[in-house]
Structures are given as C-alpha cells and as structure tokens.
Amino acid sequence: MNPDNLQRTNRCTTEIQFPLQIKAVVIDLDGTLLDTAMDLASAANKMLAELGKSELPVATIQSFIGKGIQRLVKRSLTNSLDEEPDPELFNKALPIYQRNYHENLYTHTRPFPGVIEGLNTLKKDGFKLACITNKAEAFTLPLLRATNLLHYFEIVLSGDTLPKKKPDPLPLLHACHHFQIKPCELLLIGDSLNDTMAARAAGCHIFCVPYGYNEGRDVHELNCDAIVSSLLEATKLIKK
Numbered sequence: 364m365n366p367d368n369l370q371r372t373n374r375c376t377t378e379i380q381f382p383l384q385i386k387a388v389v390i391d392l393d394g395t396l397l398d399t400a401m402d403l404a405s406a407a408n409k410m411l412a413e414l415g416k417s418e419l420p421v422a423t424i425q426s427f428i429g430k431g432i433q434r435l436v437k438r439s440l441t442n443s444l445d446e447e448p449d450p451e452l453f454n455k456a457l458p459i460y461q462r463n464y465h466e467n468l469y470t471h472t473r474p475f476p477g478v479i480e481g482l483n484t485l486k487k488d489g490f491k492l493a494c495i496t497n498k499a500e501a502f503t504l505p506l507l508r509a510t511n512l513l514h515y516f517e518i519v520l521s522g523d524t525l526p527k528k529k530p531d532p533l534p535l536l537h538a539c540h541h542f543q544i545k546p547c548e549l550l551l552i553g554d555s556l557n558d559t560m561a562a563r564a565a566g567c568h569i570f571c572v573p574y575g576y577n578e579g580r581d582v583h584e585l586n587c588d589a590i591v592s593s594l595l596e597a598t599k600l601i602k603k
Contacts, residue, residue: 379568382601383568383588383600384601385602386549387490387492387544388491388493388549388550388552389493389494389495389535389549389551390493390494390495391494391495391575392495392506393428393575394554394555394574394576394577395552395553396475396478397475397478397512399428399472400424401472402468402472403428404419404424406460407419409459409463410436410460411439414455414456416440423442424439426444426576428578429554429556429577431497431499431522432498432499433457436460444578461501465501468502468505469510473510474510475593475594480593480595481595481596482594484598488603490601492516493516493517493520494507494519497521499521500519500521500524517542520537525537529560530560530564535549535551535565535567536565547566549565549568550597550601551569552571552572552594553575554577555577555578556578556585558571559586568588571587572590
C-alpha cells in the first residue's frame with residue numbers, strides 16, 4: 364500500500380457522526396501529551412543570556428512553540444513569529460539552545476491532566492497508537508521515556524524521521540501505511556494549526572485540545588472535528 368495512493372483514494376467521504384469509527388489514534392507531543400513549555404522557555408532564555416540578549420517572558424516563548432526547535436530558536440532571537448534572524452547569529456544560537464534543552468529536558472515537563480487515563484482507555488479499547496511530533500528524535504524519545512509514555516506507542520515519528528513533517532500530510536499517511544488502514548480510519552489529536560492542516564490534507568479526523576500551544580491563537584478558530592478538554596474525553600467520542 365503506497366501512502367500517496369492513500370492520500371488520493373481513501374479520504375473520508377461520509378458525514379461525521381459521533382462516536383467516530385476509528386482504528387488508530389495519533390497524538391501530538393508538545394501541548395497535547397506533554398506540558399513542555401517551561402523547559403522549552405528555560406532553554407531559550409539560557410540561550411539568549413549566553414548570547415548577551417534580553418530574556419523573554421515564558422508566555423511569549425510559549426506562543427513560539429509548534430513548528431520545531433529551529434523555528435523556536437529563530438522566533439526567540441527575533442521576538443517575532445515571522446522575522447528571520449541574522450544567519451550567523453542563528454547558526455551560533457542553535458547548538459547553544461540544543462545543549463541547554465538537553466540538560467533540562469524534563470525538569471518541569473509533565474503529562475497534561477487526563478493523558479495517562481486517556482492512553483490507558485485507548486489501549487484497553489484496542490486502538491493502535493502513534494505519536495507524531497515536529498520535535499527532533501533526539502529530544503522526543505528521551506522525553507517519552509522519562510515520562511513513561513513510550514510504551515504506549517507502536518510507532519513514534521519525530522520531526523526528522525521523514526523527509527517532511529506537519530503540516531505536510533506525509534507523517535499521517537506514513538502512520539496509515541504502517542497500520543494498514545485508510546486515512547478516514549485514523550484520528551489525530553493535537554493542539555495547533557499544524558495538526559489540523561496535516562489531518563485535512565491527509566483525509567484524517569482531527570480533535571483538538573484547548574490547553575496547548577497554538578502559537579497564541581484560539582483553538583476554536585481551527586478546522587477540527589471536535590474540541591476535547593482532555594485525551595480521556597476524546598475516548599468518549601470514538602469507537603473501534
């Protein structure tokens with residue numbers, strides 16, 4: 364089964380009715396499974412301090428989360444969502460950030476409320492589970508191990524696992540190929556525009572949580588099938 368063929372031929376074609384009939388659930392990492400904002404912000408501010416730049420409020424850095432660490436570093440350097448820093452400064456800053464984040468990867472990071480209960484329920488109900496994130500594998504796998512979540516997932520796709528990452532549909536289509544299911548049999552649970560764009564492009568269902576890191580934007584503006592207060596609540600809207 365070719366993922367490209369999945370994208371073309373197996374999109375959801377029926378109207379949405381709850382509970383959704385699903386075979387696999389894919390879950391985003393930062394802002395959905397794990398509250399990583401404090402540790403990401405701490406690494407960013409330590410980077411800025413080493414570079415002789417002013418530190419930023421945690422809330423500001425939290426609004427920069429969602430498109431991978433390289434983008435987070437650029438946004439922290441420019442204090443802007445879209446501006447590009449001086450290339451030489453960025454090349455100097457990135458390894459500083461990576462070192463500081465490695466050293467403080469899970470100092471404050473914890474699963475959000477309802478995550479453990481939701482994962483246990485999904486497992487008990489027989490759903491196949493995957494974690495798909497734009498975070499580099501060097502950070503993703505240690506975080507999942509440290510928080511004792513890795514064993515829940517049959518497959519973990521990080522931001523550097525495949526040639527493309529969210530919002531491109533490739534990771535979701537790769538998961539469909541892995542599980543041997545159609546895109547309309549897969550549900551993505553995420554917190555951001557990246558997630559909704561990827562799900563819509565792949566033809567998958569998408570639920571969003573309101574507590575995550577949607578670049579400071581209201582999650583209610585996103586094109587999702589449902590907004591759920593927790594992973595546990597999401598389990599009540601799907602069936603095998």
